[in-house]
Amino acid sequence: MARDFYEALGVPRNASQDEIQRAYRKLARTYHPDVNSDPGAEDRFKEISEAYDVLSDPDTRKRYDAFGADFRQVPPDVDPSTWAQARGRARAGAGQAHGGPFTYADAEGIDLEDLLGSMFGGRGRRGWGPVPGADQEAELVLSVEDAYRGGRRRITLDGRSLDVTIPAGVTDGQRIRLAGQGGRGSDGAAAGDLYLVVRVAPHPRYRVDGRNISVDLPLAPWEAALGASVVIDTPGGEAKVKVPAGTSSGRRLRLRGRGLPNPRGQPGDLFAEVKIMVPDRLTDEERRLFEQLAAASRFDPRRGS
Known part of the structure; x- marks a missing residue:
């Protein structure tokens, strides 16, 4: 039996949608196969993704709360209370047949058609003639x-x-x-x-919005100031980005058509978002050059000139 979806995300059954989302994001960052090489990480990631998909949708969550693991098989017009009564009768019968207390494992052998038939006065699906799946x-x-x-x-x-x-x-x-x-x-x-x-x-590098993809573009201060042609990785392979001179952090450079393909129309775009990086440690020569620049430049970033 698959683990309960609430248990998979580590949230109580009365958790709010925000709590469910926060729990999923935290677990996804831990178990995503791109960041976790543990052999069981991929299966765990699939488990929490399925749990989030069900519990993040209010209508699907309501059906899961009503019907448990059978929520995908139960027809939409079945009343939850009637379902619970029918399952209770089936469980009781299974317990008697086994000559002992009923366990959940017994319920796994219950025929869904028999349950549905018991809901409607003993008229099973077979009594209605052929019924599509x-x-x-x-x-x-x-x-x-x-x-x-x-x-x-x-x-x-x-x-x-x-x-x-x-x-x-x-x-x-x-x-x-x-x-x-x-x-x-x-x-x-x-x-x-x-x-x-x-x-x-979720991906450690790419952010997807529809067919558009965003990716960070780290630049050295001189690349941003002087302009540069920079190679970046995209899902479709390497691409070159032309960085205009005077580019500041936060600027988004568009690569048209490098987002997700679209078999029926225009592909999405890829946006490279500039992040200017500085060395953690400066060599003596780098420090000397930066000090010369600081003395010679009249640029004030807090005034924009």
């Missing part, structure tokens, strides 16, 4: 680089291995449809579809 959702966590490139990936979901084609330039929240991989239909009816909801994971 329900559509289902799951989360697909991608790095910025994977979202940029796309490609094929094999995922494991509920014990099944599925091959997924990821379009180049997928964005956070985009859904990838896997036809016929959702809930099973009854009496020969078609299975539902599985929708993979893309979540672009």
Whole structure:
């Protein structure tokens, strides 16, 4: 059984949305595979990402609170109290069949169709004729680089291995449809579809907003003052940025079309945000030159002239 989502994030069940977000960000910074090489970090990151995806959406969180681990399989029109009563009866029956107290493990063998049938006066789904399978959702966590490139990936979901084609330039929240991989239909009816909801994971270097990507551009004081041509890393490979003379920290330099690709339109842009850096320690020669500059310059950064 998967760990409870609240437990995965380390928050109480009455946690506010802000508390859930803060807990996720703290854990993501710790377990992101790009910053944590521990063999179990990636699985832990996927776990907290799935928990955050469910609990950060008020409607999905409400269904999770009502139906627990079954929230994706229960049809939307089922009343939570009726569901709880039906499960209680099923658990009691499982306990009697085992000749002892009921445990949660017994509940894992309960047939969802039998439960739904007990909710409606014993009329199971099979008694209604063929019923198509329900559509289902799951989360697909991608790095910025994977979202940029796309490609094929094999995922494991509920014990099944599925091959997924990821379009180049997928964005956070985009859904990838896997036809016929959702809930099973009854009496020969078609299975539902599985929708993979893309979540672009936090990245130590890149910040993604839609299709636009931002990245810090560290510059030496003389590069900012005199201008320079600087090579930076982007998800699509190296790119050159022309830094105009007189550039200050905080200036955003745009590289058009170097953001996430868009198969149906304009790609996003990449923004290099300037951060002027100074040496932690100066050599004697560097100190002498800076002192000469300080004596010769009339520039006052607090007056802007």
